[in-house]
Amino acid sequence: MIPPTFDYLRPTTLDEALRMLPDAGEDAKVLAGGQSLMPLLRLRLAYPDALVDLDRVDELRAIRDDGDAIVIGATATHHQVMHDPLVREHAPLVARATATVADPAVRHRGTFGGSLAHADPAGDLPAVALALDAVMLARSASGGDREIPARDFFVDWMTTALEPDELLTGVRVPKLGAGWGFHYEKFHRTAQAWAIVGVACAVRRVQGAVEDVRIGLTNMGATPVRATAVEERLGGSTLSDGTLREASAYAGEGTEPPSDLHGSSEYRSHLVQVLTRRALNAASAR
Numbered sequence: 707m708i709p710p711t712f713d714y715l716r717p718t719t720l721d722e723a724l725r726m727l728p729d730a731g732e733d734a735k736v737l738a739g740g741q742s743l744m745p746l747l748r749l750r751l752a753y754p755d756a757l758v759d760l761d762r763v764d765e766l767r768a769i770r771d772d773g774d775a776i777v778i779g780a781t782a783t784h785h786q787v788m789h790d791p792l793v794r795e796h797a798p799l800v801a802r803a804t805a806t807v808a809d810p811a812v813r814h815r816g817t818f819g820g821s822l823a824h825a826d827p828a829g830d831l832p833a834v835a836l837a838l839d840a841v842m843l844a845r846s847a848s849g850g851d852r853e854i855p856a857r858d859f860f861v862d863w864m865t866t867a868l869e870p871d872e873l874l875t876g877v878r879v880p881k882l883g884a885g886w887g888f889h890y891e892k893f894h895r896t897a898q899a900w901a902i903v904g905v906a907c908a909v910r911r912v913q914g915a916v917e918d919v920r921i922g923l924t925n926m927g928a929t930p931v932r933a934t935a936v937e938e939r940l941g942g943s944t945l946s947d948g949t950l951r952e953a954s955a956y957a958g959e960g961t962e963p964p965s966d967l968h969g970s971s972e973y974r975s976h977l978v979q980v981l982t983r984r985a986l987n988a989a990s991a992r
């Protein structure tokens with residue numbers, strides 16, 4: 707289908723983009739890689755008055771070292787993120803999960819920030835951001851800079867804490883230092899498809915015992931969720947087979963998985979237990 711008509715604005719600096727967004731009207735939308743927004747326009751599921759295209763705003767694309775964290779620019783593409791040396795060294799879970807997103811064509815256009823701002827519960831990266839306690843960096847012309855922890859960012863189904871005139875400029879991801887293992891376990895029916903369920907986990911052990919563990923779940927509710935019941939049960943344990951099995955049985959606690967043509971809610975509740983065990987096993991082997 708042909709999208710509805712809209713004004714098209716193409717800033718070349720962040721300041722210009724921030725000024726254009728409120729001026730373009732209440733229903734203006736930011737365009738990043740267009741991999742989610744353009745299909746919505748073509749299906750006429752979205753009717754923005756204007757699109758503010760970030761493609762020429764180079765300052766949003768960089769990935770940089772920020773002491774005990776790295777900052778991934780909002781418009782860094784999935785391809786860029788998964789090959790970036792800083793990401794691979796300090797946030798390998800991000801690199802691994804990003805490599806499972808769609809196919810090379812989508813990964814060359816789709817952006818890290820776009821995936822988080824779109825907040826699709828089936829998207830792989832929101833659960834990863836949540837598991838890693840990432841912090842969203844937002845900016846608007848009226849309010850200046852704002853930092854939003856991932857746990858407060860995903861508010862509801864495809865809804866974030868971003869204000870209409872706010873841009874996601876980057877994401878601060880704490881570095882995983884020595885002793886951390888990580889894994890992203892994604893279950894999909896065909897290669898390069900969306901997750902039916904996904905589990906992102908990072909585990910730090912000291913002398914064999916779990917010192918810290920974070921688990922984020924994909925497609926187990928309207929927003930990504932932390933498997934806190936599992937995390938609590940694993941603290942101090944040695945991740946033996948028995949403990950893993952026992953703790954993973956709580957992976958679905960507090961979740962509200964959807965039922966759709968790919969699987970029922972009950973199926974997802976079972977699947978998440980199996981995937982959590984697999985993810986923890988793989989993470990602890992790293």
Ligand SMILES: Cc1cc2nc3c(=O)[nH]c(=O)nc-3n(C[C@H](O)[C@H](O)[C@H](O)COP(=O)(O)OP(=O)(O)OC[C@H]3O[C@@H](n4cnc5c(N)ncnc54)[C@H](O)[C@@H]3O)c2cc1C
Nearest residue numbers: 736738739740741742743808816817820821823829830874
């Ligand atoms: C065939 C196909 C398969 C896919 N498979 C997967 C998959 O397996 N896993 C997965 O995770 N994703 C998948 N995706 C989605 C892909 O990851 C997209 O890149 C992502 O969802 C959106 O990123 P984008 O840069 O294209 O954003 P856009 O489509 O440009 O924008 C999406 C939304 O985010 C907003 N937005 C974008 N950037 C910003 C910003 N900086 N500040 C504020 N708001 C912003 C836009 O206004 C819009 O509402 C798939 C997409 C396609 C087309």
